[in-house]
Amino acid sequence: MTQWPPSEYFYFIPEPEKYIEHLHHPLPPYIRINPIKAPADKIMHLLKDEGVFLKKLPVDFFYKAACGKELGNLLGYHLGYIYPQALTSAMPVIALNPKPGDLILDMCAAPGGKTTHMAQLMGDQGTIVANDRSFGRLTALSANIKRCGITCVVITQYKGEHFPYGEHFDKILLDAPCSGEGKYRIGRDGRLLFSISGRTNLPAIQKGLIVRAFDLLKPGGTLVYSTCTLNPEENEGVVDALLKKRNALVLGWNPPLRWHRGIDHFKGHAYHALVTGCRRFYPHEANSVGFFVAKIVKPKQNG
Amino acid sequence: MDKQIAVKYWEERFGIPPASFLPYEFHSSTRTIYIARQSRHCRVISSLNKDFMGLPFLRQVTRFLKPTTVAAQRFGHLAKKNVIEIKRKPLLSLCKEGEIRWEKGPTITGPGYVILNLAYPESHTAALRRHFLGVSLFLEPGRLLCRLPKSMAKGVIAALERE
Ligand SMILES: C[S@@+](CC[C@H](N)C(=O)[O-])C[C@H]1O[C@@H](n2cnc3c(N)ncnc32)[C@H](O)[C@@H]1O
Numbered sequence: 001m002t003q004w005p006p007s008e009y010f011y012f013i014p015e016p017e018k019y020i021e022h023l024h025h026p027l028p029p030y031i032r033i034n035p036i037k038a039p040a041d042k043i044m045h046l047l048k049d050e051g052v053f054l055k056k057l058p059v060d061f062f063y064k065a066a067c068g069k070e071l072g073n074l075l076g077y078h079l080g081y082i083y084p085q086a087l088t089s090a091m092p093v094i095a096l097n098p099k100p101g102d103l104i105l106d107m108c109a110a111p112g113g114k115t116t117h118m119a120q121l122m123g124d125q126g127t128i129v130a131n132d133r134s135f136g137r138l139t140a141l142s143a144n145i146k147r148c149g150i151t152c153v154v155i156t157q158y159k160g161e162h163f164p165y166g167e168h169f170d171k172i173l174l175d176a177p178c179s180g181e182g183k184y185r186i187g188r189d190g191r192l193l194f195s196i197s198g199r200t201n202l203p204a205i206q207k208g209l210i211v212r213a214f215d216l217l218k219p220g221g222t223l224v225y226s227t228c229t230l231n232p233e234e235n236e237g238v239v240d241a242l243l244k245k246r247n248a249l250v251l252g253w254n255p256p257l258r259w260h261r262g263i264d265h266f267k268g269h270a271y272h273a274l275v276t277g278c279r280r281f282y283p284h285e286a287n288s289v290g291f292f293v294a295k296i297v298k299p300k301q302n303g
Numbered sequence: 304m305d306k307q308i309a310v311k312y313w314e315e316r317f318g319i320p321p322a323s324f325l326p327y328e329f330h331s332s333t334r335t336i337y338i339a340r341q342s343r344h345c346r347v348i349s350s351l352n353k354d355f356m357g358l359p360f361l362r363q364v365t366r367f368l369k370p371t372t373v374a375a376q377r378f379g380h381l382a383k384k385n386v387i388e389i390k391r392k393p394l395l396s397l398c399k400e401g402e403i404r405w406e407k408g409p410t411i412t413g414p415g416y417v418i419l420n421l422a423y424p425e426s427h428t429a430a431l432r433r434h435f436l437g438v439s440l441f442l443e444p445g446r447l448l449c450r451l452p453k454s455m456a457k458g459v460i461a462a463l464e465r466e
Binding site: 125 | 339342343344348354423431433435436462
C-alpha cells in the first residue's frame, strides 16, 4: 500500500482523511476560454455544439468541462478557443494581477498555461518574456502561444538562475519545477500515480531561482512564487530562504478559491513570520491540483 | 522580406487596411515575417537572446507569399475579400482529399490564398458560426487546395466527422 501522505504532513493538511479519500478519484477536467481568439459567446456556442457541458466557476474564464472525448480533440481546441488547465493553476496568475502594458518575466514558462493566461488578462498588450531552460518544452510553449494567437510574448531559453540582468521587470512569475505532489492520485491498484522518482535537490534549485527572480524585479515590483506541491521544504522553506537573504515582503491577497495560510514551521524548523502570508490550495477542497502561491514584493527603497 | 510587403499583401489580397496593423511591429527571418505587439519595453527585449517573438504572419513559399494559419485565425475577421464560407461537408472533403472543386463566387478576386471561414453549425446566426480556420489555395478555373497544417486537418476531421 502507498505511504501517502507522509505522517509529518498530517498537521497541516485540513481534514486529512478527506484528502486521502479524494486521492482515489481522478481530477475533473477544466478549461480556460481564450477571448483573444474569438468572443466568449461564440466560443461557448461552439463548445456546446461539440457536446461539451460547461459549469461556470468562481474564477474568470474557467469552466469545469464534461465531454465525451478528449478536450484536445475538439475543434475549439484546434482553433485556440480553449486551454485545458487545472483550476488552481489560475491562482499564481491572479496573485500576480497582470495588466495591459506590463513587462513580465515568466521564468519557468513551458508549456505555457500561465503565460497564455497572463497574455489574455493583458489583452495581448505589453510584453511577456516567457523563459524555460528545456529546449524540448519550448516547442510546446511556442505551439501553445501560436494556437492561442498571442503576439505579446518573447521566448527565451536561459537557465533561470542565470537569466541576464538588464532592464528590470514590473512583475515576475516563478512557477518553479517541483515534486508535483499536488497532482498525486492513488490508482485502483493502490499505487501512487504521477509521483516523480529520482529527484534532484529541488529546494536548492528553487532557492537559486527565487533569489535571481527577486533581483530581476524593479523596486516596487511583484514576484509570485508558485509550485504544485504540498511539500513545505519546496514552498515556505524557499520563501523563508529569500526573506533571510533579501529585503522582501510577503503580501496577503484574497483568492477566489478556498485557501489556507502558509505554515510557520516544519520538521523542527521555524520559518520567518511573513511566510504565513503565503496561500495554500488543497486538492480535496478545490477539486483540482494542490498549489502553493507566495506573493512577494520588493519594497521601493530596497536597503 | 519586409514589413511594407507584408502589410501590402494583406491589404491587396484581403482588403485589411494597413492601419489595422498599427499597434504591431514586424520581424523577419529568411522566409517568415512575424507580427508582434508593439511595446514600450523594446530595450529589454533587444538585450535578450530570443528564440522566438510574436506570431508567424506571412511566409515566402517558392515565389509566392502565404498567410500563416495562425494569422488567418487571428486576423481573418478583419478581411473583406477572398474569405470563403465553407460548410462542414466540403471542409471534411478538403481536409481528407487535399483538394475539392470550388466555384469562384463573388468574394474571390482571383487565384491565390483564401481564408477559410467554417460555417458551423450552419443553423447559427452569421456572427456565431464564423470560425476562421486557416487558408487554402484557390486556382482557376475552380480548384481549392487544402493548405491547413496536417495536424490541424487531422484535428478538423476528428472533430467534425462524428456527426
Ligand atoms: C511547473 S513547470 C512550469 C509550468 C508552466 N508555468 C505552465 O503554467 O504551463 C516548470 C518548468 O520549469 C522548467 N525549468 C526547470 N528548471 C529550470 C531552470 N533552472 N530554469 C528555467 N526553467 C527551468 C522546466 O523545464 C519546466 O518547464
